[in-house]
Structure formats: structure tokens, C-alpha cells
Amino acid sequence: MNLFESSKEKKLYQQVASTLAKQIQQKEYLPGERLPSERTLAEKLDISRATVREAIIALEILGFVEIRMGAGIYVVESPTIHSDISIESSTKNEITPNELIEIRLLVEPEFAELATQNATQEDLEDFRKLQAATERINSLQDHYYFDKKFHLLIAEATKNPLARNIMKQIWESAEQSVMPTNFNKHYVTKHSWDISVYEHKEIINAILLRDKKLARHAMYSHLTGVLLRLR
Numbered sequence: 126m127n128l129f130e131s132s133k134e135k136k137l138y139q140q141v142a143s144t145l146a147k148q149i150q151q152k153e154y155l156p157g158e159r160l161p162s163e164r165t166l167a168e169k170l171d172i173s174r175a176t177v178r179e180a181i182i183a184l185e186i187l188g189f190v191e192i193r194m195g196a197g198i199y200v201v202e203s204p205t206i207h208s209d210i211s212i213e214s215s216t217k218n219e220i221t222p223n224e225l226i227e228i229r230l231l232v233e234p235e236f237a238e239l240a241t242q243n244a245t246q247e248d249l250e251d252f253r254k255l256q257a258a259t260e261r262i263n264s265l266q267d268h269y270y271f272d273k274k275f276h277l278l279i280a281e282a283t284k285n286p287l288a289r290n291i292m293k294q295i296w297e298s299a300e301q302s303v304m305p306t307n308f309n310k311h312y313v314t315k316h317s318w319d320i321s322v323y324e325h326k327e328i329i330n331a332i333l334l335r336d337k338k339l340a341r342h343a344m345y346s347h348l349t350g351v352l353l354r355l356r
Contacts, residue, residue: 135212135213136221137172138179138180138221139180139183139212139213141166141172141176142180142183142184142187143213145180146184146212149184149189149190157199157200158199158200159196159197159198159200160181160198162197163177163181163198173356175355175356178308178355179221179223179304179308182307182311183215183216183304185307186216186219186307187212187215187216189201192311219303220299220304220305221304221308222304222305223352225295225298225299226351226355229295230345230348230352233292233348234341234342234348235341236280236283236344237279237328237331237340237343237344238340239284239285240280241332241340242335242337243285244282245282252329252333253333256326258271259275259325260322260326263315265314265318268315268318268321269309272318273296277289277296279292279344280292280293282332308355320350320354321347325347327343327346327347328340328343328344328347330343
């Protein structure tokens, strides 16, 4: 049974982070000690690994732990943490990667369909050039730049100014939140980016074919794929 399901005042990852923070403060996990693996924590708490990751990212932001890629999660040696710190209040303005994809799923498949209908020849050429440039890069930072550019270009090609403004707001909100940035830094790999690049190509091909249903489906598949890769 999920130990946190009865508590509604906090998001699930905040509840998990609060529990782990209390254990660290009570010295159940000592400074420099490695925490149990994500899989172990997920099984012990009966929650998804995605929620564990979100909780760990929150603890990293607040200075409780350090994530060492390939080595595990460690309690910070000399934490500067107030005993009365509230995980909920400290992360109330944070957007999780899951929340970000969930809202994008509501609008971006529709944007892709509308872009297929309204994209100009100049837009189509921009898509071709962007895809060609994306396939040549290796840097994870460059991948993020081109990913953002691709999705904004889709919104631009709808020729609806509200679509463009919505996408800009979504990206700005994500960039103002630390959790998606840290999540990308620790958990997004070149392999997962390569999959996204291929999925972008499928979306572009559908737009070039002026196939609205295919474009909508390709965008939906892309975003659900990203969501699954977060887990």
C-alpha cells in the first residue's frame, strides 16, 4: 500500500522528499552516506521511480543530497539546512518534468495538426534546415536548444499568435523552475535525445506531407515517449 496516498495537501514527490529529509535530519542517513537506490526506494514506498526522482531532485535543490551520476545519491557532508525547513513551501513554485509534459500533451498535438494546415513554404524549409542541423549535433546543451527551437517553430507555423504565446510561456515557466533543469542534467542522456531527434523527424515528415492526423499522432507519440523515458 502506498503510505502517502491519504495525504492530499502535498504533492506526492513533496511527501516523499519530506520523509527523506526528516530521516536525514534525524541521522538515519549520515553525512556522506549513500541513500538506497531509486528502485529500492520506489519498492519500499510503493511509488513510481519517477516520483522518487522528483523527490531526490527537490532534496538536491534544498541542499540535502548530492546526485553523483553512475555512483548514486549521497547525503551532503556539511548541509546548511534549517531544521524547520518546509519542503512544500520551498518547492511550491517548482514545476516537475511530469507536469510539464502533461500540459504540453494538451496543446502540442493540436498545434502540430494546425501547423500542418497553415505552414508556409518558408516554414517547411525552416523545418528541413532545423532537422538537418539537429542531426549533426552531439552536445546535450545543443540538443536542448534545438528541441526548444523545434517546438516553438511548430507553434509559429500554426499562424495563431496565441499558440506561439502559449509555447513561449510553457518554456519560460520550465526554465524559471529548477527541477526540470536539474532533471535534464542528471537523467537525460544522449540516447534519449537521439530518440527525440528521430521523433521530431517523424513529425516534420507528417507536416511536409500535409497529413494533419499523422502530424497530431506523431506529436502525441513523441510527448508520451518523453514522459515514459522520464520514468
